[in-house]
Amino acid sequence: MKKISEKTLKRSFLNWFFWNGCSQQAESMLGIAFGQSMAPVIDELYDKKEEKAEALKRHITLFNTESQVGSICNGIVCGLEEANANGNCTPELISSVKVALIGPTSAIGDSLWVATIIPILLTICLSISQASLATGWLGPVLYMLVYPIGTFILSWYLFKLGYRSGLEGMQTFMSSGRLNSLTDTMTVLGLIVVGALTASFVSLPLPIQIVRDVFDATTGQILENQVIFDADKVVNSIFPNILPLLLTLAVYYLYSKKKWSPLKLMGLIFVLACLLTLLGYATGVYA
Amino acid sequence: MQIYQIILIALFIYLGSIGSIVGNTIGWYTLGRPLVASFVVGLIMGDVQTAILVGISLQIMYMGNVTPGGAVAWDLSYATYIGTAAALVFGKGLDTAQVIGLAVVFAGIGGLVGQIMWNLSYALNLPLNRVAQRYAEAGETKKMFIPNVVLGQLIGFACRFIPAVIVLTSMTAASAQGDFASLIPGWLTTVLGVFGGMMAALGMGIILSFLFKKKYHVVIFLAGFILVTYFNLSTMAVAVLAIIIAVLYYVAVTNLEAKRGEVQ
Numbered sequence: 286m287k288k289i290s291e292k293t294l295k296r297s298f299l300n301w302f303f304w305n306g307c308s309q310q311a312e313s314m315l316g317i318a319f320g321q322s323m324a325p326v327i328d329e330l331y332d333k334k335e336e337k338a339e340a341l342k343r344h345i346t347l348f349n350t351e352s353q354v355g356s357i358c359n360g361i362v363c364g365l366e367e368a369n370a371n372g373n374c375t376p377e378l379i380s381s382v383k384v385a386l387i388g389p390t391s392a393i394g395d396s397l398w399v400a401t402i403i404p405i406l407l408t409i410c411l412s413i414s415q416a417s418l419a420t421g422w423l424g425p426v427l428y429m430l431v432y433p434i435g436t437f438i439l440s441w442y443l444f445k446l447g448y449r450s451g452l453e454g455m456q457t458f459m460s461s462g463r464l465n466s467l468t469d470t471m472t473v474l475g476l477i478v479v480g481a482l483t484a485s486f487v488s489l490p491l492p493i494q495i496v497r498d499v500f501d502a503t504t505g506q507i508l509e510n511q512v513i514f515d516a517d518k519v520v521n522s523i524f525p526n527i528l529p530l531l532l533t534l535a536v537y538y539l540y541s542k543k544k545w546s547p548l549k550l551m552g553l554i555f556v557l558a559c560l561l562t563l564l565g566y567a568t569g570v571y572a
Numbered sequence: 573m574q575i576y577q578i579i580l581i582a583l584f585i586y587l588g589s590i591g592s593i594v595g596n597t598i599g600w601y602t603l604g605r606p607l608v609a610s611f612v613v614g615l616i617m618g619d620v621q622t623a624i625l626v627g628i629s630l631q632i633m634y635m636g637n638v639t640p641g642g643a644v645a646w647d648l649s650y651a652t653y654i655g656t657a658a659a660l661v662f663g664k665g666l667d668t669a670q671v672i673g674l675a676v677v678f679a680g681i682g683g684l685v686g687q688i689m690w691n692l693s694y695a696l697n698l699p700l701n702r703v704a705q706r707y708a709e710a711g712e713t714k715k716m717f718i719p720n721v722v723l724g725q726l727i728g729f730a731c732r733f734i735p736a737v738i739v740l741t742s743m744t745a746a747s748a749q750g751d752f753a754s755l756i757p758g759w760l761t762t763v764l765g766v767f768g769g770m771m772a773a774l775g776m777g778i779i780l781s782f783l784f785k786k787k788y789h790v791v792i793f794l795a796g797f798i799l800v801t802y803f804n805l806s807t808m809a810v811a812v813l814a815i816i817i818a819v820l821y822y823v824a825v826t827n828l829e830a831k832r833g834e835v836q
Binding site: 300302303304305306307308309310311312313316317318320321324325327328334335336337338341342345352353396399400401403404407408409410411412413414415416418419421422424425426428429432433436437440462463466467469470471472473474475476477478479480481482483484485486487488489490525526529530532533534535536537539540541547548550551554555557558559561562565566571 | 590591592593594595596597598600601602605607608610611614620621624625627628629631632635636637646669680694695697698700701704705707708709710711712713714716717719720721723724725728759762763766767769770771772773774776777778779780781782783784785789792793794795796797798799800801802805806807808810811813814815817818821822825826829
Protein backbone atom coordinates (compact mmCIF):
# COMPACT_ATOMS: atom_id res chain seq x y z
CA MET A 286 0.00 0.00 0.00
CA LYS A 287 1.64 3.20 -1.19
CA LYS A 288 0.98 6.50 0.52
CA ILE A 289 2.13 10.03 -0.23
CA SER A 290 4.02 11.48 2.74
CA GLU A 291 3.01 14.79 4.27
CA LYS A 292 6.36 16.28 3.22
CA THR A 293 5.81 15.41 -0.43
CA LEU A 294 2.28 16.82 -0.35
CA LYS A 295 3.68 20.08 0.97
CA ARG A 296 6.34 20.17 -1.74
CA SER A 297 3.71 19.54 -4.39
CA PHE A 298 1.50 22.32 -2.98
CA LEU A 299 4.33 24.84 -2.69
CA ASN A 300 5.50 24.09 -6.24
CA TRP A 301 2.00 24.98 -7.36
CA PHE A 302 1.38 27.96 -5.06
CA PHE A 303 4.51 29.82 -6.09
CA TRP A 304 5.08 28.69 -9.65
CA ASN A 305 1.68 27.99 -11.18
CA GLY A 306 1.95 30.85 -13.64
CA CYS A 307 5.66 30.68 -14.42
CA SER A 308 5.43 29.20 -17.90
CA GLN A 309 1.92 30.13 -18.98
CA GLN A 310 1.30 29.92 -22.72
CA ALA A 311 -1.48 29.20 -25.18
CA GLU A 312 -0.66 25.53 -25.83
CA SER A 313 -0.88 23.85 -22.42
CA MET A 314 -1.77 26.95 -20.33
CA LEU A 315 -0.65 25.99 -16.80
CA GLY A 316 0.24 22.45 -17.92
CA ILE A 317 4.01 22.59 -17.40
CA ALA A 318 3.51 24.09 -13.93
CA PHE A 319 1.03 21.34 -13.10
CA GLY A 320 3.65 18.79 -14.15
CA GLN A 321 6.16 20.37 -11.78
CA SER A 322 3.61 20.29 -8.98
CA MET A 323 3.04 16.56 -9.57
CA ALA A 324 6.75 15.71 -9.98
CA PRO A 325 7.55 15.06 -6.29
CA VAL A 326 4.39 12.98 -5.90
CA ILE A 327 5.23 10.89 -8.97
CA ASP A 328 8.80 10.47 -7.76
CA GLU A 329 7.57 9.03 -4.49
CA LEU A 330 4.76 6.83 -5.82
CA TYR A 331 6.44 5.11 -8.75
CA ASP A 332 9.70 3.16 -8.73
CA LYS A 333 10.41 2.40 -12.38
CA LYS A 334 11.69 5.13 -14.70
CA GLU A 335 9.11 4.21 -17.36
CA GLU A 336 6.24 4.61 -14.89
CA LYS A 337 7.54 8.01 -13.84
CA ALA A 338 7.82 9.08 -17.48
CA GLU A 339 4.28 7.94 -18.23
CA ALA A 340 2.90 9.79 -15.21
CA LEU A 341 4.82 12.99 -15.98
CA LYS A 342 3.64 12.94 -19.58
CA ARG A 343 -0.01 12.88 -18.59
CA HIS A 344 0.45 15.91 -16.33
CA ILE A 345 2.13 18.34 -18.69
CA THR A 346 -0.88 18.37 -20.98
CA LEU A 347 -3.42 21.19 -21.15
CA PHE A 348 -4.54 22.40 -17.75
CA ASN A 349 -6.02 25.69 -16.64
CA THR A 350 -7.88 27.02 -13.61
CA GLU A 351 -8.03 29.95 -11.21
CA SER A 352 -4.86 28.80 -9.50
CA GLN A 353 -5.61 29.84 -5.89
CA VAL A 354 -8.94 28.09 -5.45
CA GLY A 355 -7.84 25.58 -8.10
CA SER A 356 -5.28 23.99 -5.76
CA ILE A 357 -8.14 21.63 -4.92
CA CYS A 358 -7.49 20.04 -8.37
CA ASN A 359 -3.89 19.30 -7.45
CA GLY A 360 -5.09 17.69 -4.21
CA ILE A 361 -7.64 15.55 -6.02
CA VAL A 362 -5.10 14.45 -8.64
CA CYS A 363 -2.60 13.56 -5.87
CA GLY A 364 -5.26 11.30 -4.38
CA LEU A 365 -5.98 9.72 -7.76
CA GLU A 366 -2.28 9.13 -8.49
CA GLU A 367 -1.96 7.42 -5.13
CA ALA A 368 -4.92 5.19 -5.97
CA ASN A 369 -3.39 4.49 -9.38
CA ALA A 370 -0.08 3.45 -7.82
CA ASN A 371 -2.05 1.01 -5.67
CA GLY A 372 -3.92 -0.30 -8.70
CA ASN A 373 -7.29 1.28 -7.80
CA CYS A 374 -7.47 3.81 -10.60
CA THR A 375 -6.51 4.15 -14.26
CA PRO A 376 -4.44 6.83 -16.02
CA GLU A 377 -7.39 7.47 -18.37
CA LEU A 378 -9.63 8.28 -15.39
CA ILE A 379 -7.02 10.66 -13.94
CA SER A 380 -6.79 12.56 -17.22
CA SER A 381 -10.54 12.82 -17.69
CA VAL A 382 -11.10 13.97 -14.09
CA LYS A 383 -8.42 16.63 -14.55
CA VAL A 384 -10.08 18.01 -17.67
CA ALA A 385 -13.48 17.93 -15.99
CA LEU A 386 -12.16 19.98 -13.05
CA ILE A 387 -11.04 22.90 -15.24
CA GLY A 388 -14.51 24.43 -15.71
CA PRO A 389 -16.01 24.43 -12.20
CA THR A 390 -12.82 25.40 -10.34
CA SER A 391 -12.14 28.30 -12.73
CA ALA A 392 -15.71 29.51 -12.37
CA ILE A 393 -15.71 29.41 -8.56
CA GLY A 394 -12.22 30.86 -8.28
CA ASP A 395 -12.86 33.73 -10.66
CA SER A 396 -16.31 34.71 -9.45
CA LEU A 397 -15.92 34.19 -5.71
CA TRP A 398 -12.27 34.83 -4.98
CA VAL A 399 -10.95 37.08 -7.73
CA ALA A 400 -14.04 39.13 -8.56
CA THR A 401 -15.56 39.36 -5.05
CA ILE A 402 -13.09 38.84 -2.20
CA ILE A 403 -10.20 40.81 -3.73
CA PRO A 404 -12.21 43.95 -4.64
CA ILE A 405 -13.98 43.96 -1.26
CA LEU A 406 -10.74 43.59 0.67
CA LEU A 407 -9.22 46.33 -1.48
CA THR A 408 -12.14 48.70 -0.91
CA ILE A 409 -11.85 48.24 2.85
CA CYS A 410 -8.09 48.87 2.77
CA LEU A 411 -8.70 51.82 0.48
CA SER A 412 -11.09 53.40 2.96
CA ILE A 413 -8.47 53.00 5.67
CA SER A 414 -5.87 54.74 3.51
CA GLN A 415 -8.27 57.49 2.57
CA ALA A 416 -9.32 58.20 6.16
CA SER A 417 -6.10 60.07 6.85
CA LEU A 418 -3.22 60.80 4.51
CA ALA A 419 -0.66 60.54 7.29
CA THR A 420 -1.64 56.92 7.91
CA GLY A 421 -2.19 56.17 4.24
CA TRP A 422 0.40 53.37 4.37
CA LEU A 423 -1.86 51.40 6.71
CA GLY A 424 -4.21 50.28 3.92
CA PRO A 425 -1.60 48.72 1.60
CA VAL A 426 0.28 47.17 4.52
CA LEU A 427 -2.90 45.57 5.80
CA TYR A 428 -3.71 44.22 2.34
CA MET A 429 -0.17 42.88 1.90
CA LEU A 430 -0.57 40.89 5.12
CA VAL A 431 -4.19 39.76 4.99
CA TYR A 432 -4.53 38.79 1.35
CA PRO A 433 -1.47 36.55 0.79
CA ILE A 434 -1.68 34.87 4.19
CA GLY A 435 -5.43 34.31 3.97
CA THR A 436 -5.14 32.96 0.43
CA PHE A 437 -2.26 30.69 1.38
CA ILE A 438 -4.30 29.15 4.19
CA LEU A 439 -7.38 28.72 1.99
CA SER A 440 -5.33 27.28 -0.86
CA TRP A 441 -3.57 24.74 1.39
CA TYR A 442 -6.88 23.81 3.03
CA LEU A 443 -8.49 23.17 -0.37
CA PHE A 444 -5.45 21.18 -1.53
CA LYS A 445 -5.70 18.87 1.49
CA LEU A 446 -9.49 18.67 1.15
CA GLY A 447 -9.03 17.57 -2.44
CA TYR A 448 -6.44 14.95 -1.48
CA ARG A 449 -8.40 13.49 1.45
CA SER A 450 -11.94 13.48 0.13
CA GLY A 451 -11.43 13.61 -3.64
CA LEU A 452 -14.25 14.50 -5.97
CA GLU A 453 -16.92 13.96 -3.32
CA GLY A 454 -15.19 16.48 -1.08
CA MET A 455 -15.30 19.02 -3.83
CA GLN A 456 -18.95 18.38 -4.51
CA THR A 457 -19.89 18.89 -0.85
CA PHE A 458 -17.79 22.05 -0.79
CA MET A 459 -19.48 23.45 -3.87
CA SER A 460 -23.06 22.47 -3.12
CA SER A 461 -23.16 23.44 0.56
CA GLY A 462 -25.52 26.32 1.26
CA ARG A 463 -22.82 27.93 3.41
CA LEU A 464 -20.84 28.91 0.35
CA ASN A 465 -23.86 30.61 -1.20
CA SER A 466 -24.79 32.52 1.97
CA LEU A 467 -21.19 33.63 2.30
CA THR A 468 -21.11 34.89 -1.30
CA ASP A 469 -24.41 36.74 -0.80
CA THR A 470 -23.10 38.35 2.37
CA MET A 471 -19.89 39.47 0.70
CA THR A 472 -21.97 40.92 -2.13
CA VAL A 473 -24.03 43.03 0.29
CA LEU A 474 -20.86 44.25 1.98
CA GLY A 475 -19.29 45.04 -1.39
CA LEU A 476 -22.32 46.92 -2.69
CA ILE A 477 -22.48 49.29 0.29
CA VAL A 478 -18.77 50.06 0.15
CA VAL A 479 -18.76 50.50 -3.63
CA GLY A 480 -21.69 52.90 -3.25
CA ALA A 481 -19.70 54.94 -0.75
CA LEU A 482 -16.59 54.92 -2.94
CA THR A 483 -18.62 56.03 -5.95
CA ALA A 484 -19.95 58.98 -3.97
CA SER A 485 -16.55 60.08 -2.72
CA PHE A 486 -14.30 59.39 -5.71
CA VAL A 487 -16.18 59.76 -8.98
CA SER A 488 -16.43 63.36 -10.03
CA LEU A 489 -18.25 64.80 -13.02
CA PRO A 490 -18.46 68.59 -13.25
CA LEU A 491 -21.12 70.42 -15.24
CA PRO A 492 -19.18 73.59 -16.02
CA ILE A 493 -21.97 75.82 -17.33
CA GLN A 494 -22.62 79.28 -15.96
CA ILE A 495 -24.31 82.45 -17.07
CA VAL A 496 -22.60 85.73 -16.21
CA ARG A 497 -24.44 89.06 -16.40
CA ASP A 498 -24.15 92.58 -15.06
CA VAL A 499 -26.75 92.88 -12.34
CA PHE A 500 -28.54 95.99 -11.14
CA ASP A 501 -28.64 95.98 -7.35
CA ALA A 502 -31.87 97.73 -6.32
CA THR A 503 -30.90 98.25 -2.67
CA THR A 504 -27.73 100.20 -3.39
CA GLY A 505 -28.66 101.39 -6.84
CA GLN A 506 -25.35 100.20 -8.29
CA ILE A 507 -24.61 97.99 -11.25
CA LEU A 508 -22.60 94.94 -10.21
CA GLU A 509 -20.46 93.66 -13.03
CA ASN A 510 -19.94 90.02 -14.05
CA GLN A 511 -22.19 88.30 -11.53
CA VAL A 512 -22.78 84.55 -11.85
CA ILE A 513 -26.56 84.35 -12.06
CA PHE A 514 -26.72 80.68 -12.98
CA ASP A 515 -24.30 77.87 -12.05
CA ALA A 516 -25.48 74.53 -13.45
CA ASP A 517 -23.22 72.46 -11.19
CA LYS A 518 -24.53 74.12 -8.01
CA VAL A 519 -28.15 73.81 -9.09
CA VAL A 520 -27.85 70.12 -9.91
CA ASN A 521 -25.98 69.32 -6.71
CA SER A 522 -28.44 71.19 -4.51
CA ILE A 523 -31.25 69.01 -5.87
CA PHE A 524 -29.42 65.69 -5.60
CA PRO A 525 -25.78 65.80 -4.49
CA ASN A 526 -23.45 63.89 -6.81
CA ILE A 527 -26.22 62.78 -9.14
CA LEU A 528 -24.01 63.19 -12.22
CA PRO A 529 -21.19 60.92 -10.96
CA LEU A 530 -23.87 58.39 -9.98
CA LEU A 531 -25.41 58.46 -13.45
CA LEU A 532 -21.99 58.16 -15.10
CA THR A 533 -21.15 55.11 -12.97
CA LEU A 534 -24.49 53.44 -13.75
CA ALA A 535 -24.00 54.26 -17.44
CA VAL A 536 -20.59 52.56 -17.38
CA TYR A 537 -22.19 49.55 -15.68
CA TYR A 538 -24.92 49.45 -18.31
CA LEU A 539 -22.55 49.75 -21.27
CA TYR A 540 -20.08 47.22 -19.86
CA SER A 541 -22.48 44.61 -18.63
CA LYS A 542 -25.46 44.90 -21.00
CA LYS A 543 -23.91 46.35 -24.17
CA LYS A 544 -20.61 44.45 -23.75
CA TRP A 545 -18.38 47.48 -24.30
CA SER A 546 -14.68 46.85 -23.65
CA PRO A 547 -12.91 48.82 -20.89
CA LEU A 548 -10.75 50.47 -23.54
CA LYS A 549 -13.82 51.69 -25.46
CA LEU A 550 -15.31 53.01 -22.20
CA MET A 551 -12.05 54.78 -21.45
CA GLY A 552 -12.25 56.42 -24.87
CA LEU A 553 -15.83 57.55 -24.25
CA ILE A 554 -14.87 59.05 -20.88
CA PHE A 555 -11.94 60.87 -22.47
CA VAL A 556 -14.15 62.37 -25.19
CA LEU A 557 -16.71 63.44 -22.56
CA ALA A 558 -13.95 65.01 -20.45
CA CYS A 559 -12.74 67.01 -23.48
CA LEU A 560 -16.27 68.18 -24.32
CA LEU A 561 -16.97 69.23 -20.72
CA THR A 562 -13.71 71.13 -20.54
CA LEU A 563 -14.56 72.88 -23.81
CA LEU A 564 -17.98 73.80 -22.39
CA GLY A 565 -16.29 75.11 -19.25
CA TYR A 566 -13.98 77.37 -21.24
CA ALA A 567 -16.84 78.54 -23.50
CA THR A 568 -19.01 79.64 -20.57
CA GLY A 569 -16.11 80.98 -18.56
CA VAL A 570 -16.04 78.52 -15.65
CA TYR A 571 -12.44 77.67 -16.46
CA ALA A 572 -10.19 80.54 -17.34
CA MET B 573 14.93 59.24 -10.96
CA GLN B 574 18.17 57.74 -9.75
CA ILE B 575 19.46 54.55 -11.39
CA TYR B 576 18.78 52.45 -8.26
CA GLN B 577 15.20 53.77 -8.20
CA ILE B 578 14.67 52.80 -11.85
CA ILE B 579 16.07 49.31 -11.24
CA LEU B 580 14.02 48.76 -8.08
CA ILE B 581 10.75 49.90 -9.69
CA ALA B 582 11.43 47.78 -12.79
CA LEU B 583 12.10 44.80 -10.52
CA PHE B 584 8.77 45.29 -8.75
CA ILE B 585 6.99 45.65 -12.10
CA TYR B 586 8.34 42.19 -12.94
CA LEU B 587 7.41 40.74 -9.53
CA GLY B 588 3.89 42.20 -9.71
CA SER B 589 3.21 40.94 -13.22
CA ILE B 590 1.21 37.80 -13.88
CA GLY B 591 3.13 34.55 -13.35
CA SER B 592 6.26 36.00 -11.75
CA ILE B 593 8.54 33.91 -9.55
CA VAL B 594 6.83 34.83 -6.26
CA GLY B 595 3.52 33.38 -7.47
CA ASN B 596 0.31 35.07 -8.49
CA THR B 597 -0.98 35.39 -4.92
CA ILE B 598 1.98 37.46 -3.75
CA GLY B 599 2.80 38.92 -7.17
CA TRP B 600 -0.11 39.72 -9.46
CA TYR B 601 -2.82 39.81 -6.78
CA THR B 602 -0.80 41.69 -4.14
CA LEU B 603 2.26 43.54 -5.48
CA GLY B 604 0.42 44.19 -8.73
CA ARG B 605 -2.62 45.88 -7.13
CA PRO B 606 -2.47 49.70 -7.54
CA LEU B 607 -2.91 50.36 -3.81
CA VAL B 608 0.13 48.23 -2.95
CA ALA B 609 2.12 49.23 -6.05
CA SER B 610 1.77 52.94 -5.29
CA PHE B 611 2.93 52.34 -1.72
CA VAL B 612 6.03 50.52 -3.00
CA VAL B 613 6.77 53.30 -5.51
CA GLY B 614 6.27 55.85 -2.74
CA LEU B 615 8.81 54.07 -0.53
CA ILE B 616 11.35 53.86 -3.36
CA MET B 617 10.86 57.48 -4.43
CA GLY B 618 10.59 58.84 -0.90
CA ASP B 619 7.08 60.32 -1.11
CA VAL B 620 4.58 57.82 0.28
CA GLN B 621 1.75 60.33 0.82
CA THR B 622 1.49 61.58 -2.76
CA ALA B 623 2.04 58.06 -4.08
CA ILE B 624 -0.85 56.64 -2.05
CA LEU B 625 -3.09 59.54 -3.04
CA VAL B 626 -2.45 58.56 -6.66
CA GLY B 627 -2.67 54.86 -5.81
CA ILE B 628 -6.16 55.18 -4.29
CA SER B 629 -7.46 56.76 -7.49
CA LEU B 630 -5.77 54.23 -9.76
CA GLN B 631 -7.05 51.40 -7.56
CA ILE B 632 -10.61 52.66 -7.85
CA MET B 633 -10.27 53.13 -11.59
CA TYR B 634 -8.82 49.63 -12.08
CA MET B 635 -11.00 47.94 -9.45
CA GLY B 636 -12.85 46.01 -12.14
CA ASN B 637 -9.63 44.77 -13.68
CA VAL B 638 -9.65 41.12 -12.78
CA THR B 639 -8.57 38.27 -14.95
CA PRO B 640 -11.53 36.04 -15.72
CA GLY B 641 -10.27 32.85 -17.29
CA GLY B 642 -6.67 34.04 -17.39
CA ALA B 643 -7.19 36.71 -20.05
CA VAL B 644 -5.29 39.82 -19.00
CA ALA B 645 -7.56 42.75 -19.69
CA TRP B 646 -4.88 45.30 -18.99
CA ASP B 647 -1.44 44.83 -17.43
CA LEU B 648 -2.08 46.32 -14.01
CA SER B 649 1.45 45.97 -12.72
CA TYR B 650 2.91 47.97 -15.60
CA ALA B 651 0.06 50.47 -15.53
CA THR B 652 0.25 51.40 -11.87
CA TYR B 653 3.99 51.35 -11.24
CA ILE B 654 4.58 53.53 -14.32
CA GLY B 655 1.54 55.71 -13.60
CA THR B 656 2.53 56.41 -9.97
CA ALA B 657 6.19 56.98 -10.85
CA ALA B 658 5.16 59.44 -13.59
CA ALA B 659 2.90 61.31 -11.17
CA LEU B 660 5.82 61.74 -8.76
CA VAL B 661 8.33 62.67 -11.48
CA PHE B 662 6.18 65.06 -13.51
CA GLY B 663 3.64 66.17 -10.92
CA LYS B 664 5.54 69.17 -9.50
CA GLY B 665 3.41 72.31 -9.45
CA LEU B 666 0.15 70.58 -10.34
CA ASP B 667 -2.84 70.25 -8.04
CA THR B 668 -4.14 66.87 -6.81
CA ALA B 669 -6.78 66.34 -9.51
CA GLN B 670 -4.23 67.13 -12.24
CA VAL B 671 -1.58 64.84 -10.72
CA ILE B 672 -4.14 62.04 -10.72
CA GLY B 673 -5.10 62.80 -14.32
CA LEU B 674 -1.42 62.62 -15.24
CA ALA B 675 -1.08 59.28 -13.47
CA VAL B 676 -4.13 57.95 -15.33
CA VAL B 677 -2.65 58.86 -18.71
CA PHE B 678 0.77 57.36 -17.95
CA ALA B 679 -0.88 54.28 -16.46
CA GLY B 680 -2.61 53.87 -19.81
CA ILE B 681 0.71 54.03 -21.63
CA GLY B 682 2.31 51.63 -19.15
CA GLY B 683 -0.63 49.24 -19.41
CA LEU B 684 -0.28 49.18 -23.18
CA VAL B 685 3.45 48.34 -23.01
CA GLY B 686 2.68 45.65 -20.45
CA GLN B 687 -0.04 44.20 -22.65
CA ILE B 688 2.37 43.87 -25.59
CA MET B 689 5.00 42.25 -23.35
CA TRP B 690 2.45 39.81 -21.96
CA ASN B 691 1.53 38.70 -25.48
CA LEU B 692 5.22 38.38 -26.32
CA SER B 693 6.00 36.18 -23.31
CA TYR B 694 2.88 34.14 -24.02
CA ALA B 695 4.30 33.36 -27.47
CA LEU B 696 7.93 32.91 -26.37
CA ASN B 697 6.85 30.37 -23.73
CA LEU B 698 5.43 28.01 -26.35
CA PRO B 699 8.67 26.07 -27.03
CA LEU B 700 8.86 25.28 -23.31
CA ASN B 701 6.32 22.55 -23.99
CA ARG B 702 8.93 20.72 -26.12
CA VAL B 703 11.50 21.01 -23.32
CA ALA B 704 9.01 19.78 -20.72
CA GLN B 705 8.08 16.89 -23.01
CA ARG B 706 11.73 15.83 -23.26
CA TYR B 707 12.25 15.84 -19.48
CA ALA B 708 8.95 14.01 -18.96
CA GLU B 709 9.86 11.29 -21.45
CA ALA B 710 13.11 10.74 -19.60
CA GLY B 711 11.16 10.48 -16.33
CA GLU B 712 13.24 13.27 -14.79
CA THR B 713 10.95 14.16 -11.89
CA LYS B 714 13.70 16.18 -10.20
CA LYS B 715 14.25 18.39 -13.24
CA MET B 716 10.70 19.48 -14.02
CA PHE B 717 11.43 22.89 -12.50
CA ILE B 718 13.79 23.67 -15.38
CA PRO B 719 11.18 24.26 -18.13
CA ASN B 720 8.68 25.80 -15.71
CA VAL B 721 10.60 28.04 -13.31
CA VAL B 722 14.08 28.51 -14.79
CA LEU B 723 13.32 28.91 -18.50
CA GLY B 724 9.83 30.32 -17.97
CA GLN B 725 11.14 33.02 -15.68
CA LEU B 726 14.16 33.88 -17.84
CA ILE B 727 11.63 34.80 -20.52
CA GLY B 728 9.26 36.42 -18.02
CA PHE B 729 11.99 38.53 -16.44
CA ALA B 730 13.42 39.66 -19.78
CA CYS B 731 9.96 40.62 -21.09
CA ARG B 732 9.06 42.67 -18.01
CA PHE B 733 12.26 44.09 -16.56
CA ILE B 734 14.03 45.36 -19.71
CA PRO B 735 11.09 47.32 -21.23
CA ALA B 736 10.31 48.76 -17.79
CA VAL B 737 13.86 50.09 -17.46
CA ILE B 738 13.57 51.64 -20.93
CA VAL B 739 10.23 53.34 -20.15
CA LEU B 740 11.41 54.64 -16.76
CA THR B 741 14.72 55.91 -18.18
CA SER B 742 12.95 57.84 -20.94
CA MET B 743 10.62 59.35 -18.31
CA THR B 744 13.64 60.48 -16.31
CA ALA B 745 15.24 61.97 -19.42
CA ALA B 746 12.01 63.79 -20.29
CA SER B 747 11.64 65.21 -16.79
CA ALA B 748 15.11 66.74 -17.04
CA GLN B 749 13.81 68.95 -19.89
CA GLY B 750 11.71 71.01 -17.50
CA ASP B 751 8.66 70.96 -15.28
CA PHE B 752 5.55 69.42 -16.74
CA ALA B 753 3.43 72.21 -15.31
CA SER B 754 5.34 74.83 -17.27
CA LEU B 755 5.64 72.74 -20.44
CA ILE B 756 2.03 71.83 -21.11
CA PRO B 757 -0.77 74.34 -21.75
CA GLY B 758 -3.34 75.13 -19.05
CA TRP B 759 -6.32 73.64 -20.90
CA LEU B 760 -4.55 70.29 -21.06
CA THR B 761 -4.09 70.13 -17.30
CA THR B 762 -7.78 71.03 -16.92
CA VAL B 763 -8.75 68.14 -19.21
CA LEU B 764 -6.44 65.86 -17.20
CA GLY B 765 -8.16 66.88 -13.96
CA VAL B 766 -11.67 66.33 -15.32
CA PHE B 767 -10.65 63.04 -16.97
CA GLY B 768 -8.99 61.72 -13.80
CA GLY B 769 -12.12 62.32 -11.73
CA MET B 770 -14.41 60.73 -14.30
CA MET B 771 -12.21 57.65 -14.75
CA ALA B 772 -13.13 56.45 -11.26
CA ALA B 773 -16.55 55.65 -12.75
CA LEU B 774 -14.90 53.04 -14.97
CA GLY B 775 -13.71 50.88 -12.09
CA MET B 776 -16.89 51.33 -10.08
CA GLY B 777 -19.13 50.58 -13.07
CA ILE B 778 -17.26 47.38 -13.94
CA ILE B 779 -17.17 46.12 -10.35
CA LEU B 780 -20.94 46.69 -10.16
CA SER B 781 -21.36 44.24 -13.02
CA PHE B 782 -19.91 41.55 -10.72
CA LEU B 783 -21.94 42.61 -7.70
CA PHE B 784 -25.40 43.29 -9.17
CA LYS B 785 -26.85 39.77 -9.04
CA LYS B 786 -30.44 40.55 -8.09
CA LYS B 787 -32.63 43.53 -9.02
CA TYR B 788 -32.89 44.86 -5.46
CA HIS B 789 -29.10 45.03 -5.20
CA VAL B 790 -29.17 48.49 -6.77
CA VAL B 791 -30.93 49.73 -3.62
CA ILE B 792 -28.12 48.45 -1.39
CA PHE B 793 -25.62 50.22 -3.64
CA LEU B 794 -27.63 53.45 -3.36
CA ALA B 795 -27.66 53.10 0.43
CA GLY B 796 -23.86 53.25 0.49
CA PHE B 797 -23.94 56.18 -1.91
CA ILE B 798 -26.43 58.19 0.14
CA LEU B 799 -24.63 57.55 3.44
CA VAL B 800 -21.78 59.61 1.98
CA THR B 801 -23.69 62.29 0.04
CA TYR B 802 -26.53 63.04 2.48
CA PHE B 803 -25.09 61.88 5.81
CA ASN B 804 -21.54 63.01 5.11
CA LEU B 805 -19.99 59.82 6.50
CA SER B 806 -16.42 58.99 5.50
CA THR B 807 -15.86 55.86 3.40
CA MET B 808 -14.14 54.30 6.40
CA ALA B 809 -17.26 54.82 8.54
CA VAL B 810 -19.42 53.32 5.80
CA ALA B 811 -17.05 50.33 5.55
CA VAL B 812 -17.42 49.66 9.29
CA LEU B 813 -21.20 50.01 9.01
CA ALA B 814 -21.18 47.69 6.00
CA ILE B 815 -19.31 45.00 7.96
CA ILE B 816 -21.90 45.20 10.77
CA ILE B 817 -24.75 44.93 8.28
CA ALA B 818 -23.03 42.02 6.54
CA VAL B 819 -22.66 40.08 9.81
CA LEU B 820 -26.36 40.62 10.62
CA TYR B 821 -27.30 39.63 7.07
CA TYR B 822 -25.26 36.43 7.31
CA VAL B 823 -26.83 35.45 10.64
CA ALA B 824 -30.32 36.15 9.30
CA VAL B 825 -29.78 34.20 6.08
CA THR B 826 -28.24 31.15 7.73
CA ASN B 827 -31.01 31.09 10.37
CA LEU B 828 -33.59 31.26 7.62
CA GLU B 829 -31.95 28.36 5.83
CA ALA B 830 -31.75 26.30 9.02
CA LYS B 831 -35.49 26.87 9.60
CA ARG B 832 -36.30 25.92 6.03
CA GLY B 833 -34.30 22.73 6.56
CA GLU B 834 -36.41 21.86 9.63
CA VAL B 835 -39.69 22.38 7.79
CA GLN B 836 -38.62 20.11 4.98
